[in-house]
Amino acid sequence: MDFGFGIAPSSSINLDKVDLSLYRKVKEVEPDIERCMACGSCSATCPAAKFSGMSVRKVILGLQRGQQKEVRKMLSNCMLCGKCNMVCPRGINTRHLILSVCRYFDMKEEQK
Numbered sequence: 001m002d003f004g005f006g007i008a009p010s011s012s013i014n015l016d017k018v019d020l021s022l023y024r025k026v027k028e029v030e031p032d033i034e035r036c037m038a039c040g041s042c043s044a045t046c047p048a049a050k051f052s053g054m055s056v057r058k059v060i061l062g063l064q065r066g067q068q069k070e071v072r073k074m075l076s077n078c079m080l081c082g083k084c085n086m087v088c089p090r091g092i093n094t095r096h097l098i099l100s101v102c103r104y105f106d107m108k109e110e111q112k
């Protein structure tokens with residue numbers, strides 16, 4: 001029977017089944033990733049955020065949730081300006097972290 005509306009697919013994530021391989025690889029070279037407290041200061045200062053939704057906070061959360069496709073798409077909007085690096089209260093070298101993640105996706109080779 002068609003009621004004229006549908007139920008949105010569930011957006012829940014089963015954390016027992018997500019692929020954390022990329023997060024573990026990044027953590028080996030960027031152990032500071034565990035210090036992120038998801039405060040959002042990086043996103044608030046990012047010049048690309050307003051136009052593209054780029055957010056280091058979301059990149060880190062995406063890695064922790066196994067959302068590799070979404071992370072890759074988001075990283076393509078980063079200009080590597082380093083502004084997020086200056087405001088992180090945890091002192092995480094976010095620009096370096098972004099470059100490390102990009103290496104696993106073979107992105108931004110020309111910007112290293």
Ligand code: SF4
Pocket residue numbers: 035036037038039040041042043056057087088089090091092094
């Ligand atoms: S500013 Fe630092 S601690 Fe805050 S969300 Fe961004 S990376 Fe995490």
Ligand code: SF4
Pocket residue numbers: 042045046047048049054055056077078079080081082083084085094095098
């Ligand atoms: S380095 Fe990337 S994520 Fe950080 S502020 Fe610049 S554009 Fe945004």
